[in-house]
Amino acid sequence: MTRTESDGGADDRLTSVLRPVRAGNGFEEALEQILQILRLGLVPGGERLPAERDLAERLGISRVTLREVLKVLQDQRLVESRRGRYGGTFVLARTEAPGxxxxxxxxxxxxxxxxxxxxxxxxxxxxxxxxxxxxxxxxxxxxxxxxxxxxxxxxxxxxxxxxxxxxxxxxxxxxxxxxxxxxxxxxxxxxxxxxxxxxxxxxxxxxxxxxxxxxxxxxxxxxxxxxxxxxxxxxxxxxxxxxxx
Known part of the structure; x- marks a missing residue:
């Protein structure tokens, strides 16, 4: 399976979850939706989230707000950012933290x-x-x-x-x-x-x-x-x- 096909499959799985957020709580609601994606395993560990532009458009938020959301997820060690031709935001495999x-x-x-x-x-x-x-x-x-x-x-x-x-x-x-x-x-x-x-x-x-x-x-x-x-x-x-x- 090619990377494009894999990404397309992930996008299909997200259709029922991602939706435009309300203007008043854009950051919080966008974070809620992406956390839901991770908790449901719709993008498994090691796979890439949709591109920033695509995610921002689906959620109806700016890319600046989206990057703030992704920064929270990185700080919580739920995703990581990779650079390069095949870079993007990748979901990290979950390990149970102490407590x-x-x-x-x-x-x-x-x-x-x-x-x-x-x-x-x-x-x-x-x-x-x-x-x-x-x-x-x-x-x-x-x-x-x-x-x-x-x-x-x-x-x-x-x-x-x-x-x-x-x-x-x-x-x-x-x-x-x-x-x-x-x-x-x-x-x-x-x-x-x-x-x-x-x-x-x-x-x-x-x-x-x-x-x-x-x-x-x-x-x-x-x-x-x-x-x-x-x-x-x-x-x-x-x-x-x-x-x-």
Whole structure:
């Protein structure tokens, strides 16, 4: 079999998986799809992924964004880049890392889709409530302070301060029941997030969404706040599904 025939066969196997991503979470959703390809074994170890131009076109993203995705996969030792006439991005054979069995056991005990859907319902609801009811100077100051904390956070402390921002929004919704439920589901989300790597590209995107979210809440734009939060939750969900399911 020639290399072209082999690549064509791989392309055929990917048709049902690769699809254009939504504009709001292009990096996260593209990463999710390519991780799904690797987890399903649609491109076995030693074989080459489709060319960058082809992948970028299928996913509806720029080649710059695609290269950021491939860099994450290289850092996780899932693929490697080879130069030359027969170069490209090649899938590496999977070997179980220390602790991976325990990770799989922990993930298997969690209904990831249930956690993600419940989290989205609570987060979107809290954002809408805060914006619709309006925030006085004191609560508005708390929200701005929590946002500033995430902006200045060192990488190792980002998730804790990110959690604080989201929990602050839940508290300011005015519903103690919602706050309690959110605290519980966020703890489960953080357990899942601890199983995947921190990705600087994703954190930068999340921070942009945080700013838009707080602005919408303080402007009293309930529809805008709900939409930004829904998109924000979707980005996290895409990463968790890609790495863990």
């Amino acid at each position: 991976e069995h325990e990770l799989r056991r922990r993930v298997a005990e969690v209904d990831i889709e249930d956690v993600l859907r419940f989290r989205e319902v609570l987060e979107v609801g809290a954002a809408g409530l805060c914006a619709a009811h309006g925030l006085d100077d004191g609560p508005a100051g708390r929200l701005r302070e929590a946002l500033a904390g995430t902006r200045d956070a060192p990488l190792a402390d980002y998730r804790r301060l990110d959690t604080l921002l989201h929990l602050t929004l839940a508290e300011l919704s005015g519903s103690p029941s919602l706050t309690a439920q959110y605290a519980a589901v966020r703890a489960r989300v953080n357990d899942l997030l601890d199983c995947i790597p921190l990705l600087v590209r994703n954190l930068e995107h999340s921070q942009h969404q945080h700013g838009a979210l707080v602005e919408a809440v303080l402007d009293g734009d309930a529809d805008g706040a709900r939409e930004v939060m829904r998109e924000h939750c979707g980005g996290t969900a895409a990463l968790l599904r890609g790495f863990l399911t």
